[in-house]
Amino acid sequence: MTLQTALHPWHASHRARLIDFGGWDMPVLYSSIVDEHNAVRNSFGLFDVSHMGRIEVTGPQALPFLQLICSNNLATLKPGQVRYNLVCREDGNILDDILVYRLNGHYLLVVNASNREKIFSWLLKHLAGFEARVEDKTLATSMIAVQGPKALAIAKELVSPDPSLLNNYFCAMSKVMGKEALVSRTGYTGEDGIEIIVPVGEEVPLWEALAGLGATACGLGARDTLRLEAAMPLYGHEISEEVNPLEAGLAWAVKFDKGNFLGREALWEKNAKAGEIKRVGLVLEGKRIPREGCGVLGEGQGFGRVTSGTFSPTLGKAIAMAYVPATWSQPGTEVDVDIRGKRERAQVAALPFYKRARA
Amino acid sequence: MDLKKFRFAKTHEWATLDGNICTIGLSQFAVEQLTDVIYIDLPDVGDPAIQGDSFGEIESVKAVSDMYSPVEGEIVAINDTLALDPTQVSKDPYGKGWLIKVKLEGKPSLDHMLTHEGYQKQIAGNAH
Incomplete structure (x- = not known):
């Protein structure tokens, strides 16, 4: 049965087109993906991300337990800091990509909606011997992302202390419309912004207040075009149980020197061999859009595969991310993409496609 | 726009007839479902329509x-303004957003297609 977020009635009554995503009935768009995308790039937008899994890890051995589970080093995480991590199988392939929040004496994991149950079971499976507890808080809380160049200045009206005092990838318990909420300077759009976690029941007034301040409600369609321009991987596309973090270009989130973690040994061996395939960006010459699964053809042996493709509203071009043989991964390399039987010219491009100007 | 003159395919194309020239486009319902149209790949004049x-x-x-x-039949015209502005298909699907014109072979007829009323019934059945 499909789950619904607490904002579902709002979406339904605002003409959202709803689709099943990771077991949740979620808005894909309200009016236009391109308009919603541009609102986030130029002003600010609002996303219901309550479908993301929120798992709390508590207890005196929460840290050593999470160090075993996660690829990045959590020992250096300051209170209130948030860090990107991979959860890998013993063979090094990726079970999920997650954010770990260090809170006051405990940790919060934000995991992909489609992987929530899998990760929760994975945590339980490895919990033995650790003085730690895990609790799935997803259904008790809601999560709203406020993203765009104007997001912080506007959110300040409702959030105290001023969220622009938070460094990037930091979080703080704050007052949001007078009530306790967890606010983090994080997001999945390539823009500045925050994500707010509130108890169920408080999301609708918050959402409506933000919309009243001029935020454009955005669906998963715009979330996808925005993250693709920013070259952020999406589970089930760029990353999956079929690839490891080194191939995915996520070696920066793997810290071999932090001590043992699940997948470390296998990844170390693969690291020595060096990646044979690489994740790259493609910019098409023509207007046809490569979609997931399209073949990539280049000089010599081998072939690549598109993992995500879209029309980039910012560049005005068709773009994609793909895995290709490492020998084609240099930006500027000419390749062909087989789009439904017709070859289209493309160039390998440096990732990300879009990077915001930083003050 | 008198949609009574239009015939529809289950696959959401519309057609009208003027002599033996058939104009083809996409229904309002189809373009609303697509949203954010960015490119339309049309055939060449002279290509066969099957x-x-x-x-x-x-x-x-x-x-x-x-x-x-x-x-x-034979494709005798394509709407090449769509190359510059494909959004016309969404803005005016039954007018400026037409796609191709086909010269029909044999006796021109669209009787095998749905009427507007029949098409409306079909899409109402698809919606949930």
Whole structure:
């Protein structure tokens, strides 16, 4: 049965087109993906991300337990800091990509909606011997992302202390419309912004207040075009149980020197061999859009595969991310993409496609 | 726009007839479902149109869809203004957003297609 977020009635009554995503009935768009995308790039937008899994890890051995589970080093995480991590199988392939929040004496994991149950079971499976507890808080809380160049200045009206005092990838318990909420300077759009976690029941007034301040409600369609321009991987596309973090270009989130973690040994061996395939960006010459699964053809042996493709509203071009043989991964390399039987010219491009100007 | 003159295919194309020239486009329902149309790949003038076969594709941000010819004949015109502004298909699907014109072979008829009323019933059945 499909789950619904607490904002579902709002979406339904605002003409959202709803689709099943990771077991949740979620808005894909309200009016236009391109308009919603541009609102986030130029002003600010609002996303219901309550479908993301929120798992709390508590207890005196929460840290050593999470160090075993996660690829990045959590020992250096300051209170209130948030860090990107991979959860890998013993063979090094990726079970999920997650954010770990260090809170006051405990940790919060934000995991992909489609992987929530899998990760929760994975945590339980490895919990033995650790003085730690895990609790799935997803259904008790809601999560709203406020993203765009104007997001912080506007959110300040409702959030105290001023969220622009938070460094990037930091979080703080704050007052949001007078009530306790967890606010983090994080997001999945390539823009500045925050994500707010509130108890169920408080999301609708918050959402409506933000919309009243001029935020454009955005669906998963715009979330996808925005993250693709920013070259952020999406589970089930760029990353999956079929690839490891080194191939995915996520070696920066793997810290071999932090001590043992699940997948470390296998990844170390693969690291020595060096990646044979690489994740790259493609910019098409023509207007046809490569979609997931399209073949990539280049000089010599081998072939690549598109993992995500879209029309980039910012560049005005068709773009994609793909895995290709490492020998084609240099930006500027000419390749062909087989789009439904017709070859289209493309160039390998440096990732990300879009990077915001930083003050 | 008098939609009584239009006939529709189950695959959401419309057709009108003027003598033996059939104009083909996409229904309002189809373009609303697509949203954010960014590119339309049309055939060349002189290409054959084969009933039930794809004559082109329409790209939206979300997905690509084939467009199927409801008739048999020779393509005698394409709407090349769509190359510059494909959004005309969404803004004016029954007018400026037409796609191709086909010169029909044999006795011109669209009787095998749905009326507007029949088409409305079909899409109401699809909606949930």
